[in-house]
Amino acid sequence: MSQPIIVFDGVTKTYAAKTAVDNLNLEINHGQTCVFIGPSGCGKTTSLRMINRLVEPTSGRILIDGKPNDSARPEELRRQIGYVIQGVGLFDHLTVAQNVGIVPRLLGWPKQRIDERVDELLTLVGLDPAVNRNKFPRQLSGGEQQRVGVARALAADPPILLMDEPFGALDPITRERLQDELIRIQQVVKKTIVFVTHDIHEAIKLADRIAIMRNGRLVQYDTPEAILWRPADEFVQEFVGTDRVLKALGLIPVWSVMEPGEPGPKWPGDWTASTVPVAATLRDALSAAIANGMRDTAVVDERGAVAGWIRRERLLTVLEDLQSREVAS
Amino acid sequence: MISRPDAREPRSQLAIVGAAATLGAAAGLPWIQSAPNPLALGSRFLVRNANLLSLIRDWPFAALIIVPAVVALIVACRRSPARAGWGLWTAGSLGLLAVWATSESIIAAGQASGTLARVALWGSGLWIALIGYGLIAYAGVLRLRRSPAANSQWLLLLPIVAIAAHAAWLIFYSEPAGNWLLQVFQQEARTGGIQRRIGEHLWLSAISTALSILIGIALGIWGYHRERVARASLYVAGVILTLPSLALFGMLMEPFSALARAFPVLRDYGIGGLGPAPAITGLTLYGLLPVIRNTYTGLKGVSAAQVDAARGMGMTGRQLMFLVLIPHALPVILAGIRQTAVMLTGIAALAQLIGGGGLGYYILMGINRASIAHILLGAVPAVLVAVAVDLALDWLGRRLTPKGLRLSKGVSA
Numbered sequence: 001m002s003q004p005i006i007v008f009d010g011v012t013k014t015y016a017a018k019t020a021v022d023n024l025n026l027e028i029n030h031g032q033t034c035v036f037i038g039p040s041g042c043g044k045t046t047s048l049r050m051i052n053r054l055v056e057p058t059s060g061r062i063l064i065d066g067k068p069n070d071s072a073r074p075e076e077l078r079r080q081i082g083y084v085i086q087g088v089g090l091f092d093h094l095t096v097a098q099n100v101g102i103v104p105r106l107l108g109w110p111k112q113r114i115d116e117r118v119d120e121l122l123t124l125v126g127l128d129p130a131v132n133r134n135k136f137p138r139q140l141s142g143g144e145q146q147r148v149g150v151a152r153a154l155a156a157d158p159p160i161l162l163m164d165e166p167f168g169a170l171d172p173i174t175r176e177r178l179q180d181e182l183i184r185i186q187q188v189v190k191k192t193i194v195f196v197t198h199d200i201h202e203a204i205k206l207a208d209r210i211a212i213m214r215n216g217r218l219v220q221y222d223t224p225e226a227i228l229w230r231p232a233d234e235f236v237q238e239f240v241g242t243d244r245v246l247k248a249l250g251l252i253p254v255w256s257v258m259e260p261g262e263p264g265p266k267w268p269g270d271w272t273a274s275t276v277p278v279a280a281t282l283r284d285a286l287s288a289a290i291a292n293g294m295r296d297t298a299v300v301d302e303r304g305a306v307a308g309w310i311r312r313e314r315l316l317t318v319l320e321d322l323q324s325r326e327v328a329s
Numbered sequence: 330m331i332s333r334p335d336a337r338e339p340r341s342q343l344a345i346v347g348a349a350a351t352l353g354a355a356a357g358l359p360w361i362q363s364a365p366n367p368l369a370l371g372s373r374f375l376v377r378n379a380n381l382l383s384l385i386r387d388w389p390f391a392a393l394i395i396v397p398a399v400v401a402l403i404v405a406c407r408r409s410p411a412r413a414g415w416g417l418w419t420a421g422s423l424g425l426l427a428v429w430a431t432s433e434s435i436i437a438a439g440q441a442s443g444t445l446a447r448v449a450l451w452g453s454g455l456w457i458a459l460i461g462y463g464l465i466a467y468a469g470v471l472r473l474r475r476s477p478a479a480n481s482q483w484l485l486l487l488p489i490v491a492i493a494a495h496a497a498w499l500i501f502y503s504e505p506a507g508n509w510l511l512q513v514f515q516q517e518a519r520t521g522g523i524q525r526r527i528g529e530h531l532w533l534s535a536i537s538t539a540l541s542i543l544i545g546i547a548l549g550i551w552g553y554h555r556e557r558v559a560r561a562s563l564y565v566a567g568v569i570l571t572l573p574s575l576a577l578f579g580m581l582m583e584p585f586s587a588l589a590r591a592f593p594v595l596r597d598y599g600i601g602g603l604g605p606a607p608a609i610t611g612l613t614l615y616g617l618l619p620v621i622r623n624t625y626t627g628l629k630g631v632s633a634a635q636v637d638a639a640r641g642m643g644m645t646g647r648q649l650m651f652l653v654l655i656p657h658a659l660p661v662i663l664a665g666i667r668q669t670a671v672m673l674t675g676i677a678a679l680a681q682l683i684g685g686g687g688l689g690y691y692i693l694m695g696i697n698r699a700s701i702a703h704i705l706l707g708a709v710p711a712v713l714v715a716v717a718v719d720l721a722l723d724w725l726g727r728r729l730t731p732k733g734l735r736l737s738k739g740v741s742a
């Protein structure tokens with residue numbers, strides 16, 4: 001815990017005409033999700049691919065668990081690091097099970113153990129193994145393919161997971177759902193995730209730390225909270241956008257402000273019309289409240305039972321707080 | 330292209346052409362040609378061209394030959410439903426069998442009655458009638474294929490199987506034939522000559538195809554890694570293909586005889602300026618282009634995302650090649666192999682030019698003696714071998730294509 005798992009130490013990558021990554025210094029801690037974000041071509045993919053040596057830095061070092069990542073053969077390194085690429089890249093000629101089991105197979109696991117692991121992972125990413133194990137990638141929807149991609153990256157239980165715009169090509173609804181699933185999966189597997197995205201909402205939703213890049217340089221590396229309220233410069237401010245209050249609401253989990261209570265005379269009688277799940281954020285709660293005509297909103301658990309309530313007054317207080325911060329900064 | 334089974338279909342033009350050709354050939358073209366002796370026939374001085382109409386007087390049942398064509402013409406001219414495919418197919422195959430099976434009897438009867446001289450050959454009319462009936466049967470199969478239920482491809486083979494069986498019986502077991510062509514076939518088959526030449530032919534093409542595959546795949550893989558190698562080898566293999574085969578074989582004679590002069594021991598292994606060694610070398614060179622090209626393009630066709638994923642997961646170069654690239658490129662590579670194999674079984678007929686043996690032996694002999702019978706004795710088995718190789722490799726290619734690749738690119742993204 002004490003030492004960071006990934007360290008970029010003065011890393012620079014220069015292509016013939018262009019510096020893709022310029023003197024990058026960055027530390028990522030165990031079990032955290034670090035999201036790289038920035039405009040297209042700013043060096044996110046290049047930074048990510050230097051971690052598993054698909055790209056070799058021109059100068060500087062990358063330490064993994066304190067050891068330079070070029071101290072062993074690149075294949076050895078890569079088998080310890082899960083990788084979900086920008087274009088999914090499932091192997092068309094292999095079944096879903098064979099795709100997921102490929103790294104364990106490279107590592108020489110016995111067949112029985114691979115089969116068990118495949119079923120376990122398919123279940124984890126929300127695909128029924130019995131139905132999907134023997135399908136081929138071309139028989140899956142885009143969202144299902146992406147889930148298989150995530151399962152494949154997790155197969156050998158690597159401590160680190162690299163994800164390069166994994167949900168970039170999906171429709172907003174599927175995207176949202178897979179983000180929720182990733183949060184759920186991360187609670188189970190507790191990996192160190194390095195995640196690349198274009199989308200500031202996605203970054204705020206998933207990140208413990210956000211790294212904002214511009215033209216190969218790291219502009220700010222901080223918590224989502226800090227990025228929102230203490231942007232390092234105008235570029236970051238512009239990148240974060242104008243609706244900071246809404247985004248900040250997205251950082252506050254519902255459970256942290258809800259009041260416990262059974263349905264009864266104290267609460268609205270027709271509470272089923274609009275509810276929020278426990279895992280949601282205040283942003284979702286606000287949407288639900290608006291749909292309710294700004295009444296108190298029920299919070300429900302996975303089984304649909306009422307777990308608590310978000311009071312209208314409480315929601316408005318939080319909103320006012322955030323607005324005053326917005327005015328102050 | 331699936332239509333309702335009772336939908337009115339357009340006229341089958343293919344069948345009309347087939348029927349018209351058959352009837353025209355029966356009426357006007359020489360059906361049987363005959364000569365007093367093989368030499369006269371060989372010099373194409375035909376003493377007599379007997380047409381079907383004159384033969385019918387001597388052998389009335391021959392009229393049966395034209396009945397299926399008339400029926401097919403009537404069926405084909407009506408705007409008939411897909412079911413008419415059965416009618417066309419039946420008429421075509423019966424006609425095919427009738428023309429084939431009666432030809433020997435017609436010749437025998439003609440010779441007995443003195444209408445035909447001793448040496449007889451099929452005339453152009455009979456050949457065209459066979460082709461015409463083939464077209465009719467094929468038109469029937471095409472029409473049947475449009476209706477959803479019929480899986481009728483195998484039907485086409487039935488008359489061919491019957492004819493092949495009958496031909497085998499004629500060649501191996503029946504009395505000496507009246508047909509000169511058949512006489513030559515009988516002679517060569519019963520002394521084992523044709524079997525030996527077919528064996529040589531298969532051996533020449535198999536060895537050279539195997540060598541082309543080995544060298545071609547190696548060059549294709551190397552070219553995948555180095556663009557310059559790909560460009561150079563594709564260019565050279567392309568230039569080789571433009572060389573006339575005669576010239577290529579001729580050019581190979583000199584180095585091989587020099588080699589044999591330098592190392593006389595090689596002659597014990599049959600290596601010299603003449604014989605199979607330069608022939609196999611020449612064939613191998615000819616066969617390279619399709620294999621190199623398809624290996625290279627097949628490998629290049631694997632999506633960058635999959636290659637990237639494979640490397641990112643820690644595959645070594647060799648694992649990437651054998652677990653991802655080659656399985657993906659396999660259908661394309663196999664298509665190239667099939668092209669090479671068929672091409673080389675064809676060109677192997679020229680190996681005899683430098684003493685390589687094979688079915689070219691009969692073809693060259695036929696050209697020297699101006700004997701159609703010998704040319705056909707070489708050409709017919711050569712075509713059959715090439716078709717068999719093509720079908721076999723087509724089947725193999727479909728079997729070996731990974732199932733996941735046979736699916737069309739699916740649903741979303």
Ligand SMILES: Nc1ncnc2c1ncn2[C@@H]1O[C@H](COP(=O)(O)OP(=O)(O)OP(=O)(O)O)[C@@H](O)[C@H]1O
Nearest residue numbers: 015016018019020039040041042043044045046047
């Ligand atoms: N192999 C390469 N050769 C030359 N230049 C490259 C190469 N790979 C990347 N670059 C350049 O380096 C810069 C950073 O590329 P990178 O792929 O890291 O961008 P990115 O931030 O991931 O962009 P996007 O969001 O569009 O994926 C780009 O300007 C790109 O043109």
Ligand SMILES: [Mg+2]
Nearest residue numbers: 044045046086
């Ligand atoms: Mg990128």
